[in-house]
Amino acid sequence: MLTSLRSACLSTRCYSTLVNPQSATTEALAYVSHSTDPWFNLAFEDWLFRTSSKPSHVLYLYRNSPSVIIGRNQNPWKEMDLKTLTMLGIPFVRRRSGGGTVFHDLGNTNYSVMMPQSVFNRRDNAQLVASALNQLRVPATVNERNDIVVDGYKVSGSAFKLTSSRAYHHGTMLLDSNIKTLSQALKNTNHSMITKGVASVRSPVKNIVEWQSSITHDTFVDAVIKRFEEHHKVDKKIVVSDIDESVLKEKDGDQIRKLRDELQEWSWHYGQTPEFTVTFSTSIEGADVNAEITSKQGKIIKMDVSGLSEELTGQFIDKKYGFVQASDIQTRSQKEKSVVEWLIECM
Template sequence: MLTVIKHTCLSGRRYSTLVKPQSTQTEALAYVSHSTDPWFNLAFEDWLFRTSSKPSHVLYLYKNSPSVIIGRNQNQWKEIDLKTLNRLNIPFVRRRSGGGTVFHDLGNTNYSVMMPQSVFNRRDNAQLVASALNELSVPAVVNERNDIVVDGYKVSGSAFKLTSSRAYHHGTMLLDSNIKTLSQALKNTNQSMVTKGVSSVRSPVKNIIEWQPHITHDTFVAAVIKKFEEHHKVDKKIIVSDIDENILKEDGGNQIQKLKDELQEWDWHYGQTPEFTNTLSTIIEGTEITAEITAKQGKIIKMNVSGFSEDVGKQFIGKKYAFIQVEDIAASSEMDRSVVEWLIECM
């Protein structure tokens, strides 16, 4: 059982500052985050998953400020346009689950359903959320890929994670998201990179407000909670606990803070990147230059460049891909310096 220390009451719900696993009683619980920090929300989700009792069913709902969320086994240099993200000041976050890349902003609401691994069914979870949309007069259905679609347009992408005893299924819901920014953030024209990571499946998308303009984050959240209650045949309403970053200041909050910090550490953020090879070519001062760069766990492990000093090329080995400065590489000629600058620009 998850015991919640309760303080003030917000809109008839409980405001939580601490949650602790107490027993193995089967129950259904719901949490709504009022933080829009993607690092916090994903850390809290991970913490809930790790600490909730094995038989429990948990619903977690939140929305994030503009950010791109990639799967744990994806290559950010292949999946997204990092230069555009930097220009727009939009971070990317590597989540703990697999699956593809998604865009979050305040017009997108995220849901996460946790349960015992023995009863996990991805389609059932997607159907629960689709039925909440149906209650709001949106003709949503679950397709063969277990995505939620309306009239053939994808409105929700999802992913899942399984352990020996627990599982969760989480996804997005495009209510009134900035589709233009979404397209810019997820556009990547890098055809020269071959990666062992999971590639995203691109689909045409639309916002829910295209069908029902009155739907908001709050109405969607309420509809999903209602369906969650009905699904678990709860006699009395589920206690919905509101949370925000104040829980980090409470006893036990240091565990969530640690998970949040881990998501931002280089070893997870970039070091988790699957092995890849990037092949580049150009002409410098009339000389054709071809480079084949192989990186593993975010660091260069092999560099083959034609028309380039081998001694200079060796200096790239062991360095963090895309984090190299021109002054990090010693070049003895103007030609070598030009090649170094080109390589760094292309990473």
């Protein structure tokens, strides 16, 4: 695998084929992905977390092609502009951890630190990454929310996941991301939506290159690995496994592929959405029309629309929110058809 990559030990890193996190003899491992597929990278992270040995500390670094990543308990219709994303050809992915929505592109590098749950400390992990930036002459600090900031600007958002024995803390690092596209992707004007999901906390952001223009993905990756190695004070150099999608052809490839496919299933992608209620208003043929729609697990469970009969609105029940087609609904008049088309457009 990755035969074009270096295989010799360097002064600070060792390159190798995939080291199985379950059978590794060392308690500190690092993995660097050369894939930019968000579905693969998040699935590989999940596989690492599930299979790494209980006492091990694991570092995983990767970056994705343009995509929006939401927390497991978030509402995609609330957190982003889905129509703009579709127009731009940018997918969204629901990750396994909680936390808020973030934008990924090749100017953003992602880090994930896994460890025993008994020693998990979110601030310590953020501080490890911030100190790597300090070594690159970036005055990064960790604020009270455990976000990494520089001069008051957020450069890294993070989230975490805990189980009975393991934990991980992962986050973004805005090195040279497209801030304009980030703003477009995360803009949402649907203020009438009331959701039980976790809302993102918006903060002013900047790229690291605003402070150090020479920093790249590779220099950041090397700096974080170095700090990870220093933090664990290991006698031998940490083995760094460079991986890409070719691991899908290896022994554990089926497990990783299964996790990747699960992320794309409608039941997870949309069906994980917590219950929400949204209201819309318009005027059709001179009459005011007000609608209230409630959705749970991505499906419509209740709908009240002024001017439409319960029989007609009942046709929407149990259908996937945002995926209803005009052909799915039988109307009896032009006005009903106009109202249905409006409702579909609103969703």
